[in-house]
Amino acid sequence: MKLRVDRDAFAEAVAWTARALPNRPAVPVLAGMRLEVPDGGSALHLSGFDYEVSARSSVEVLAEETGAVIVPGRLLAEIVRNLPGGSVHIDTDGTRVRISGGAARFTLITMPLEDYPTLPGMPERIGSVPADTFAEAVRQVAPAASRDDTLPMLTGAYLDFTADTLSVVATDRYRIAVRELWWKPRNPGIDTSALVPARTLHDMVRGVIGGSNVEVALSSGAAGGLAPGEGTIGFENGDRRSTTRLIDSDFVKYAAWFPAEFASRAEVAVAPLMEAVKRVALVADKHTPLRLVFTEGEVTLEAGSGEDAQAVEAIAVDYQGDPLRVAFRPDYLVDGLSAIATDSAHLNFTEPTKPAVFTDVPAKEGETPSFRYLVQPLRVS
Numbered sequence: 510m511k512l513r514v515d516r517d518a519f520a521e522a523v524a525w526t527a528r529a530l531p532n533r534p535a536v537p538v539l540a541g542m543r544l545e546v547p548d549g550g551s552a553l554h555l556s557g558f559d560y561e562v563s564a565r566s567s568v569e570v571l572a573e574e575t576g577a578v579i580v581p582g583r584l585l586a587e588i589v590r591n592l593p594g595g596s597v598h599i600d601t602d603g604t605r606v607r608i609s610g611g612a613a614r615f616t617l618i619t620m621p622l623e624d625y626p627t628l629p630g631m632p633e634r635i636g637s638v639p640a641d642t643f644a645e646a647v648r649q650v651a652p653a654a655s656r657d658d659t660l661p662m663l664t665g666a667y668l669d670f671t672a673d674t675l676s677v678v679a680t681d682r683y684r685i686a687v688r689e690l691w692w693k694p695r696n697p698g699i700d701t702s703a704l705v706p707a708r709t710l711h712d713m714v715r716g717v718i719g720g721s722n723v724e725v726a727l728s729s730g731a732a733g734g735l736a737p738g739e740g741t742i743g744f745e746n747g748d749r750r751s752t753t754r755l756i757d758s759d760f761v762k763y764a765a766w767f768p769a770e771f772a773s774r775a776e777v778a779v780a781p782l783m784e785a786v787k788r789v790a791l792v793a794d795k796h797t798p799l800r801l802v803f804t805e806g807e808v809t810l811e812a813g814s815g816e817d818a819q820a821v822e823a824i825a826v827d828y829q830g831d832p833l834r835v836a837f838r839p840d841y842l843v844d845g846l847s848a849i850a851t852d853s854a855h856l857n858f859t860e861p862t863k864p865a866v867f868t869d870v871p872a873k874e875g876e877t878p879s880f881r882y883l884v885q886p887l888r889v890s
Contacts, residue, residue, distance in 0.1 A: 510572075510574055510575065510576035510577070510578060510599065510600065511573040511599070511601070512572040512573065512598075512600075513571045513596050513597070514553060514571075514599070515569075515595075515596060516593070516595055516597045519568055520586075520590050520592070521716065522553075522555055522567070524586050524589075524716075525715070525716050526542060526556065526582070527542065527557065527582045527585070528713075528715070529709075530557045530559065530582045530583060531559040535559070538625050540581060540582060541580060541620040542556070542557050542585055543556045543577065543578075544577065544599075546570065547575060550572065551569060551571075552568065552569055553568050553572075554567050555567070556628055557582055558629075561706075561709075561754050562752070562754075563628045563629055563752045565749070574600075576601065577622060578619045578622070579619055579621070579622055580617045580618075580619055580620065581617065584617065585608075588617075589608070592608075592610035593611035593612075593613065597610045605617070605618060605619065606618075631726045631743045631745065631752065632726040632727050632740070632743050632752070633727065633728070634724055635695055635696070635699060635701075635726060635727050636692055636695050637693050637725065638675060638690065638692035638693070638722065638723050640719065640721045640723045641720070642690050643675075643714060643717070643723050644717045645688075646677045646690050647666065647710055647714045648711070648714070649677075649686060649880055650666060650686040650707075652844040652847075653680055653681060653685060653686035654666060656681075661757075662759070662761070663681055664706060664707060664708070665705055665707055665756045666678070666679045667679065667702060667704050667760040667763075668742075670694065670699050670700070670701050670725075671699070672699065672700070673691055673693065674691065675691070677689075678760070679707055680761060683838075684845070684882065685763050685882070686845075686848060686880075686883075687763065687881045687882075688881075689877075689879050692725070703727060703740075704755055704758060705742055705755060705756070706756060709753045717746050718747045721747060722746070723745070724744065724745040726742065726743035726744070727742050727743075728742070740754075741755065766883060767881065768863070768864065768866065770859075771866070772860070773803070773833055773858045774829050774855055774856065775808065775826045775828045775829075775856040776826065776827040776828075776853055776854070776855055777853060778853050779849050779851070779853060779854050781824050782824060782846060782854075783843065785810050786839060788820065789822050789839075790812060790820075791820065792812050792818035792819060792820045793839055796838060797813075799812045799836060799839045799842060800812070800834065800835070800889065801834070801836070802833070803830070803832065803833040804828065806825060806827075807824070807826060807828075808824060808828070810822050810823070810824075833858055833861060835858065835865065836861075836886055836887045836888075837886055837887060838887060841884050844882075845884055846867070848880060849868075849869050849882075850869055850879075854867055855878070863886070865886060866883050867881070867884065868880060868881050
């Protein structure tokens with residue numbers, strides 16, 4: 510292999526592909542990234558695979574010699590990211606790969622090609638979704654997924670495909686984030702779902718091409734209504750393709766958790782409230798309650814008590830309902846408010862000890878919010 514490639518395009522492709530590489534590979538070769546220029550080709554194909562997740566991307570090159578090699582993937586990403594701008598030259602010599610950019614020269618030892626597994630193919634395509642909207646939806650919902658691998662179901666993002674509506678949902682039992690968006694199905698009557706590892710999905714949508722579409726593919730096992738986990742989901746955007754195995758578990762019946770009616774509502778500008786939460790939370794850790802006291806025209810934020818450090822700040826709100834005192838984990842508040850895409854948010858309450866629901870403010874009165882964030886308050890004396 511001998512080629513020349515633009516450093517910026519190469520670095521972006523390598524960084525995206527490297528996100529699929531495992532932190533603790535079952536076998537050493539899975540830490541490698543496969544680089545290949547097929548015979549007669551003008552593109553360098555990069556791929557990573559750990560038997561659960563696969564990622565493939567391509568970048569245009571000027572190739573003098575074609576071939577394939579496997580090199581340590583994360584090391585390659587660090588090297589290319591730190592090369593100067595301009596062209597990167599890559600050539601192989603036996604078991605060594607030389608990478609040069611500007612005055613910098615690196616030599617990497619290749620890994621055995623014959624030990625590298627064959628990447629899975631893409632499942633059957635079921636439709637497409639606007640890339641920017643899908644990426645935003647995943648970013649809004651993913652923080653609500655659990656990080657506790659002992660409960661795999663809660664580490665997933667639930668994708669519910671019903672007609673032309675795609676719902677993206679995640680929960681860790683103490684909060685639920687739901688984003689609904691339009692998508693274009695191949696079968697207008699589709700009604701299926703997939704439970705995808707949330708961290709994997711979040712990595713997949715990073716770096717999507719603005720103004721484009723993401724093609725969604727689902728294996729026949731999942732799309733045909735068989736048990737969850739009996740399949741694979743794939744995403745394709747431009748020259749990037751990725752697949753991941755589904756989580757083998759049913760998802761919670763989340764819709765029933767959302768209250769049908771509320772006793773009070775506050776409409777508040779998101780940015781000032783976020784800034785106030787972060788300031789007041791400086792005297793609290795993430796498990797310490799941050800109290801919100803709502804009265805007509807104002808919400809007062811409080812943290813700390815007794816002999817501990819304390820903080821208090823008040824900001825203006827449009828509040829309708831009886832005076833209310835409620836407490837939340839500060840990081841849950843930040844996650845929910847950060848996901849609101851509109852300048853203002855609706856904070857809906859039933860009782861101080863029952864779940865609250867944060868939503869965006871629809872453009873028209875009476876429209877259903879596209880994003881909902883249910884969060885369980887903390888009990889305080």
